[in-house]
Amino acid sequence: MWQYIVGTLSTTLSQFFRGIMGLLPRLVAVLIIIVIGWVGAFILQWILKKVLAWVRFNALFRNTSLIPTLRKAALPPPDELLARLVFWGVGLGFTFLASSSLGIFGLQEEVSKIILFIPQLVVALLVLLLGLLLANFFGRATLLAAVNANYASPRFLSNVVQFLIVIFAATMALDQLGVGHRVVLIAFSISFGAVMLGLAIAFGLGGRDVARRILERQFPEKKKEEEDEISPL
Amino acid sequence: MAEDTFLTDDFVRQLTAVGGVDIVVGLPTFNNRATVGRVLNAIQVGLAKYFPRERSVLINPDGGSTDGTPELVRTTTVEHYETLLAASPLRTFQRVSTVYPIGHGSGLAWRTILAAADLLGAKACISLSPDLESITPEWVDALVRPIYKEKFDFVAPIYRRHKFDGLLIKNVLWPLIRATYGSDIREPTATEVGLSGRLASHLAAQDVWRQTDTSQEGLRLWMTTLALVGNYRVCQAFLGPKTLGRNTARHDIVATVRQAVGELLRCLEAHEAFWMNRSGSQPTPVFGFQYGVAVEPVRINRARLLQTFRTGAAELASVLQSILTPTTLQQIQQVAALDDREFRFPDDLWVKTIYEFAASYHHSVINRDHLLQALVPLYQGRVASFVLQHYRAGAEEVEQHLEALSRRFEELKAYLVEGWTAKK
Known part of the structure; x- marks a missing residue:
């Protein structure tokens, strides 16, 4: 009996140590790969930054609203952003690939899932970025048109346009990520409907007098405004 | 001519029947039945009186009128020449009409006139607006004679205007052209112009005609600048007051700012090599006796001009920050804060504003259309200031101010060049 216990223990311990001895070199190799990956990513980022600065990469976007939009979103300029994306992409890529080579049960599958998720994440980020750019462009266009048309609250109109476009882009981005497909869409519909209904109720009931004053100001009774007779040309 | 496929077979057949001519009169129309008869009579009498021996033809490109304008153009005749000329015309007044499809832009009408002048080998080609109330036969002489007799290539008109009429020209287009191109052209966007056959052929051969979004004002400005850049002989002719029909669409x-200022800034970009190192300006010869005439008073909504300017200065600060220097923007905001009675948009500030807009347009700091729209409230402020300053002033005093403003544009041109060439 005693001999059986000792035999089982020694077998188990030897198996454990064999496992440890088998894993240790792989773990060391994985760590080396990860370190090399992150160092390589850092070097690549440094080189990319220098090259992008040399070719004046940011100048390509000077007639777009990308740079102000990135600034508003507390993001770095395009060259810095691209370099950082490459750094994180290369670093994380090495980490995931190295981890999957450890041969740990289930880890490989999870890493594959994460790698497959990256394209969706990139598309979602692009959708969000495009949404921010469009929001900025149309917000400015609305602001200019409203000022030149003498509307009472041009900034408010511009903000509403920007807000709606950003919300729409965010919804699309979340949908792309598969974060609660239906929940996001339903939440957007409900929020949008609620805003409109709220405005309608506010105008119709809550602030009847205010609404009347605003409407009277916006649509005055046929008191014709004095037209200019001068021609600019 | 670069391309003549846009001319219909029928139109070319009509031109062939006309043969060679000396003078082409272009009259683009679109639903101008109410006024075109008077213009046609003036043209007929003008040609018969001042150019009785020259062969002439009227080219009428119509944009698809539904009120019978082309029919009227084909049939209108002067009933009693004897009472007007004490003689009968020596030659038949020939006319060629063509309808160009709607949606092809205003450029096609101009292109048709220029192509006809080129094909017919005309020595002079003039263009007139179909909705003129104040046209006289003398306008034909004023526009044709400098080309026909004095060998000029481009005749721009000078009108007798109300002191507050055409303020975009007076405050932006005229002084900016004078400071950059070095020529003193008072009406760079006018419909009434005269061109030599040589210049008409040159313009017809340009590549710009495929652009369908170019406005009438833009095209005329482009033609003016091309005449200046091409070293053609340019002069001006005094035509008197210009009154348009009541139904003429208001600008x-x-x-207007987007089209006219936008086109001028586009031209400045295209002709950068021409104006960059040029300094000062040369007076442009003026033909015709410049008589004074009382012009009708005009109504101006000063309160609205000021309101638009103040709203623009406050609400568009984030947009203007990308276009103007901090100093200029700060000064504009100080002007916006002034009381109505003390409100003045100083000349120097205005000149710098225009130059900074031009440089920012060149560097495309923001979408160019947005940039031009951002200029509108500032222009309204300038107009309000101009009107307040000269409300009781005579024409002479206003003219002196405009001359001083143009000189400031010339003196500060280095500021434009500096902004234009700066790396952004």
Whole structure:
């Protein structure tokens, strides 16, 4: 009996140590790969930054609203952003690939899932970025048109346009990520409907007098405004 | 001519029947039945009186009128020449009409006139607006004679205007052209112009005609600048007061700024090599006796001009920050804060504003259309200031101010060059 216990223990311990001895070199190799990956990513980022600065990469976007939009979103300029994306992409890529080579049960599958998720994440980020750019462009266009048309609250109109476009882009981005497909869409519909209904109720009931004053100001009774007779040309 | 496929077979057949001519009169129309008869009579009498021996033809490109304008153009005749000329015309007044499809832009009408002048080998080609109330036969002489007799290539008109009429020209287009191109052209966007056959052929051969979005004002400005850049002989002719028909569409200020200022800035970009190192300006010869005439008073909504300017200065600060220097923007905001009675948009500030807009347009700091729209409220402020300053002033005093403003544009040109060439 005693001999059986000792035999089982020694077998188990030897198996454990064999496992440890088998894993240790792989773990060391994985760590080396990860370190090399992150160092390589850092070097690549440094080189990319220098090259992008040399070719004046940011100048390509000077007639777009990308740079102000990135600034508003507390993001770095395009060259810095691209370099950082490459750094994180290369670093994380090495980490995931190295981890999957450890041969740990289930880890490989999870890493594959994460790698497959990256394209969706990139598309979602692009959708969000495009949404921010469009929001900025149309917000400015609305602001200019409203000022030149003498509307009472041009900034408010511009903000509403920007807000709606950003919300729409965010919804699309979340949908792309598969974060609660239906929940996001339903939440957007409900929020949008609620805003409109709220405005309608506010105008119709809550602030009847205010609404009347605003409407009277916006649509005055046929008191014709004095037209200019001068021609600019 | 670069391309003549846009001319219909029928139109070319009509031109062939006309043969060679000395003078081409272009009259683009679109639903102008109410006024075109008077213009046609003036043209007929003008040609018969001042150019009785020259062969002439009227080219009428019509944009698809539904009120019978082309029929009227084909049939209108002067009933009693004897009472007007004490003689009968020596030659038949020939006319060629063509309808160009709607949606092809205003450029096609101009292109048709220029192509006809080129094909017919005309020595002079003039263009007139179909909705003129104040046209006289002398306008034909004033526009044709400098080309026909004095060998000029481009005749721009000078009108007798109300002191507050055409303020975009007076405050932006005229002084900016004078400071950059070095020529003193008072009406760079006018419909009534005269061109030599040589210049008409040159313009017809340009590549610009495929662009369908170019406005009438833009095209005319482009023609003016091309005549200046091409070293053609340029002069001006005094035509007197210009009154348009009651139904003539009024200029929308936003559209006008976008088209006219936008086109001038595009031209400045295209002709950068011409104006960059040029300094000062040369007076442009003026033909015709410049008589004074009382012009009708005009109504101006000063309160609205000021309101638009103040709203623009406050609400568009984030947009203007990308276009103007901090100093200029700060000064504009100080002007916006002034009381109505003390409100003045100083000349130097205005000149710098225009130059900074031009440089920012060149560097495309923001979308160019947005940039031009951002200029509109500032222009309204300048107009309000101009009107307040000269409300009781005579024409002479206003003219002196405009001359001083143009000189400031010339003196500060280095500021434009500096902004234009700066790396952004």
